[in-house]
Amino acid sequence: MPRNIDGAEMPRFAKIAWAALAYNLLVIAWGAYVRASGSGAGCGAHWPLCNGEVLPRSPALKTVVEFSHRASSGVVLVVAVALVIFAFRSYEKGAPVRRSTLFVLGFTLVEALIGAALVLFELVARDTSMKRALSMVMHLGNTFFLLAALTLTAHLAVPGPAPAEPTPAPQSSRSWTLRALLVVSAAGTILVGMSGGIAALGDTLFPATSFAQGLAQELSTGAHVLLRLRVLHPLFAIAVAGLLVVTSAVARAIRPDPGVVRWSRAVSMLVVVQLGLGILNVALLAPIWLQLVHLLVADLTWIAFVMLWAHARALQGSYERNTTRLRPARLAS
Secondary structure: OOEOOOOOEOOHHHHHHHHHHHHHHHHHHHHHHHHHOOOOOOOOOOOOOEOOEOOOOOOOHHHHHHHHHHHHHHHHHHHHHHHHHHHHHHEOOOOHHHHHHHHHHHHHHHHHHHHHHHHHOOOOOOOOOHHHHHHHHHHHHHHHHHHHHHHHHHHHOOOOOOOOOOOOOOOHHHHHHHHHHHHHHHHHHHHHHHHHHHHHHHHHHOOOOOHHHHHHHHHOOOOOHHHHHHOHHHHHHHHHHHHHHHHHHHHHHHOOOHHHHHHHHHHHHHHHHHHHHHHHHHHOOOOHHHHHHHHHHHHHHHHHHHHHHHHHHHHOOOOOOOOHHHOEOOOOO
16 A cells, blocks of 8 residues: 555545645645736636636636636635545544544635635735735635645544554653744744735735835835835744744654654755745745745645644644544545
């Protein structure tokens, strides 16, 4: 039987969950392209119809871009419903994977509602209102929660091997230190993601032809609020990057389990790559292709952090991945 990235045997449900996570990353990237290319108004102020039609006839390029994003997002909702049904048919009552799929469905529905609101209230294209900025913050925050739920669903779907001997209880102070670092790092990462959404929106609405011009835009006394907020993103990113590296090192020291070590190193590596991409993004004036790569690595960093959290907290007994609570009833191999 194929194995997952943690080395455990991978049931069919787990394969589907990992595939759903990968598909969501593609849809998120395509949604970012819709925003960066100014195609958000391609279907007009109509939802779920596109310019009042189910299938647009003789569509413009922006309409094709927007409609394709809506179609791919619709598949995300279908997949979320399928995951819930499959989980409830395959796992026993009380299994954590059942609950995680319900969170996946909930965050997917919220994502759809936010997308619909953007279109119906015309918070797209060249709109520079604070309503649009707030919707971006909500959109990015919900996306992070959705990715976390999908990641945990895929992770929990694979029953882990029971330990050969009980894991000794950690020292209380060290345990609480790690727990606090994980919580603060998670909050910080989400905050950076939200500020990154604001920065990307500012790049789209107020493009600069040079670094000097962009800096002048941000420091101008009459600068739009989006430009003033844009300058905060690099500061948040540097601070949280340091926090993530420290948290990863502490996790390895307190919980030297192979899974913790593997994912803590992945987090540290991705943080370094993301900082490099951020610097390049500023230097090249945020071309669309680089914005998409930057977003993808941000999502991968978050996924790696969620996996680190899952392994560290599993050793602490926060959820019992190895017990009968997660015993599959009808897992197809």
